[in-house]
Every structure is written in structure tokens, then in C-alpha cells.
Amino acid sequence: MQFGTVATARASTAGPSTAWTSAAARTPEGWRALPAPDLSAYLAGGGTLGPDTALGELLPHARPIAPLPSPAKVVCCGLNYGEHIRETGRELPTHPTLFAKYADSLVGPDDDVSLAAGTDVDWEAELAVVVGAEIRGADRSTAAAAIAGFTVANDVSVRDWQYRTLQWFQGKAWDRSTPTGPVVVTPDEVDPTAGLTVSCRVNGEEVQRDSTATLVFDPADLLAYISTFTVLRPGDLVLTGTPGGVGTARDPQRFLADGDVLETEIEGIGLLRNTIRLTD
Template identity: 45%
Template sequence: MKIVGFARPGSAEVLVGELLDGAVRPLTSLAEFWAAPRRWAVPGQPGDGPAVAVEEVELRPVVPPSARVLCIGLNYRAHAAEGGFTPPEFPTVFGRWTASLTAGEVPAPVPQGEDGLDWEGEVMAYVAEDLADADPDSARAAVLGYSTFNDLTARRAQKLTAQWTLGKNADRSGPTGPLVTADEVGDLRDGLAVRTRVNGETVQDGNTRDMVFDVGTLLSLVSRTLTLHPGDVVATGTPEGVGYVRNPPWLLQPGDVVEVDVERLGVLRTPIVDAGGRKGA
């Protein structure tokens, strides 16, 4: 089952719906969905009105405003190596604000003073139940589903200090795809292809088997410190092939289109624009 957030024309209310073939079947409000996600994430669940064409609504992230967005750095062995790092003993965890998240096709602007944005194609995991001091198996079973994610990064801002927060929270820099329920995705340890393309050219070609820490281990570790709640999300890291390590560096410019293509999750497409919203030459 594929699940999306959306808003009707002229309305600020975010609803949740089942994504069908070119249409969205409304289910309930975003708040009600995350109050009982297992109830709603069932195909054929009675909804809130007839299906509407995707073109008639504005897609939104299916993430509640209260969510903790936890991102994991250096979580693919080959990506750590390309940056000159050894795989960490413990996960490198940093946060995003929900305000940075968007849906597919929403233009991402290059911030003033940046030479461009860097791509980081990822898989995002969505928590369905409270987790406190959970073991890895219980934590893995608590995942409602997964989506594509692009951790678009402002490298200049990221490298100003040892803290990554600023460079990871640029406006509209966190596009997410539809949530695909875990029963359709399977165990990431078995391997999903994670690819990123820029203007049609493949720049990342990895597999979730290369993760240093799997989803269950990540959620278990986080839950020892803070209680996770339904709607919290974990972005599981990116494979090798990012732009800043290349010689010369290759960063996204206005007019570029970046796509994250994850096996069983689909393609997440994001056009890049300048800070004024222009697509470039």
C-alpha cells in the first residue's frame, strides 16, 4: 500500500490518502492517521470521500509536525570511505526540522552563498508505535513503512562548524516520496537498490546491504535515549557517489533535476531552482 499526504486546493489542512494509479483516495486527517497508523495502513480501509486525481491536489510529506526527523550520517561503508572516514562505532545522528520536508516535484532552491546543493539519495523509515529501550527486532517490527528521501545538503553551511544542522536544514531541502508499507518492502538487510540520477545520469548506485547499522539497530539505539512515537522518522543514510568528494566537486545547479530511485519505493523527482525560485538558464 502506498500512502501520501495531500492538501486540497485552497486548504491548509493536510490529509492522508492511499495512492492509487494516478489518483489519491482520501483516508483521514494527518493527526488521526498517526493516532492509529496500523488501522489506516490497510488496503480497502473505508475512506473519507471518493478518489481524486493526483493533479487536483498538492502532495505533502506524510510526516506530522511533531515528528522527530533523525538522519544518519556515514551509514554506508562505501560512502564513509569516499569521504576519508572509517565506519563509525556508533551511528552519527543529526536532526532535521519538519519544516524542511517537502514532497516530490517541489522545487528546491540553492541558498544564497552556496555553490550548489549536494544530493544524498536515501531510504526513510516511519515509526508506527511507541519505542522505549527497544531491542532491534522489536524496533524493526515497529516500522510502518519506508519512502524515498533526498537529504539535499548545503555543503558550505554544513562545513562551517563540526555541527551539521545548518547545512542539513535549507529551505525545501528534504523531499520525500510516498510511504510504502513494510509488507511490500521487506527487510532492508536483504538489499534494495538505491540509485540517484542528475539530469538522467546515474551518480549513486548503492544497495541497503551496505548499511553499517540496519533500521532495527538504529531505532533501538535511539530508543535508549528518547522515546520514539508514531510519525517519527529515521533517514537511514546515503550510499557512495555524492558530489562534494568528486574532483572537481559536482553540485546541483538551478535548472538541474535530481531523481532518487529506490527499488520497491519508486522515483522521487526534484527540480533545482535559484534562491528566487528561478530554474536557471
């Protein structure tokens, strides 16, 4: 089943319609409300995602926005596809390479990605895992059971800042740099270990394509490993890494320009379409 956060409007007899947001489920009839303003609040409050989730009113004129606007933790894995590892000249890792973002870095499925002019901006299509239950020190089976669903992300990276030091953080956590959405799809509908196609396009040209079946560390592996050193709670996000084809590894290198349209798609989940804005 598909869930998300939507922007909608409610008609009012006293004046203009009132804009608001709601956690919601996508049904054949349209989006139906869940009892929270967004999926972050819904999951943090004990809500669950699945075919038995109780649904509320039909929401007219709803459109998906960032599904999880306020995760407590956004943990990301780098170097997790074999081809991408090879193009960076590294060996296959024995442990996940992790870094963090803040909620401020997240934007929605059709929002602009706004960054500073003069920076080297690169694309990184990724599967993101949504945590649905609190876990600490989890084994693989417990971690797998704690997955609420999956969504699409692009870990847009500012490479010249990323490579200023051996730590990547300053190139990965820019405000409004990480598109997510458009929906969260539950594990009964998609199975990344069986293989979902991940692709990325720039102005219509495909620059990345791979299958999640080739992940070195799959979603359950990552959640179990991360939970060893920090608790994961409902609504947290874990990004699983990007396939080969990034701009910084090309010869010559290629980076995103102002006005470029970045499309990120994962089979069975959906499509992000974001315009790059580089401003002074």
C-alpha cells in the same frame, strides 16, 4: 500497501471546487481517503498502515505531496554505507552518526528545493523509515515491529555551511531542502535488509547507486539505538544515510546548479523529481 498524503479537490454545487489534503491509501481504483488531513495526523492519532486499514471515499484528481508534513522528530544518520564512508576517508563506525532536521526542511516529491545562491548544494539519496508505534529503550525486535513503512528522501546538503564547524546541523536543516515521498510503503511489501536499490540522478545522469543491503546500521538498528536516548513516536522520520557518489567527494568537486533536476529513486517505493532553485 502504499500510503501517502494527497492534494485533491472536491466539487461544490455552491461554487468552485475546494482544494484540500487528505491522508490516503493507493488502491487499484485510485487514492482512497483516510480519516485525517495527512499521514502525520493520521499516525499521531493512532491510525495504522497495512492491508487491513479501513479505507474511505475515492479521491478524484489526487496527487501525492509530502507524506509526513509535521513529524515531531526527524533524525538522520550519516556515514552508513561502506562506499560513502570510504570516500570520506573514515573508518567504519561503531555507533551511528546522528543529526536532526526540523519539519520545515521537508518538501514533497515534485516540489522545488529552494536554497541560497552561492552555496555548495549537494545530493544525498536516502531511504527514510516511518515510525508507527511509540518506543523508548527498544530492543531490535521491538524496533522492527514499530516500523510503519518506508519512503524516499534526499538529504540535500549545503556543504560550505555544513563544514563551517565540526557539527553538521547548519548545513543539513535548511528550510524546504529535503524532498520526501511519493508514498510510504509498508514492511510487508519491501524489505531493506534484503536489498533495495537506491539511486540518484542529476539532469538524467546517474550519480549514486547502491543497495540498502549494504547499510552498516539497518532500520531496526537505528530505531533501537535512537530510542535509547529519546522516545520515538508515530509519524517520526529516520533517514538512514546516503550511498557513495556525493558531489563533495568527487575530484573535482561537483555541486548542484540553479535549474538542475534532481531525481531520487528507491526500488519498490518510488521516485522524487525536484528542481533546484538557487535564489538571492
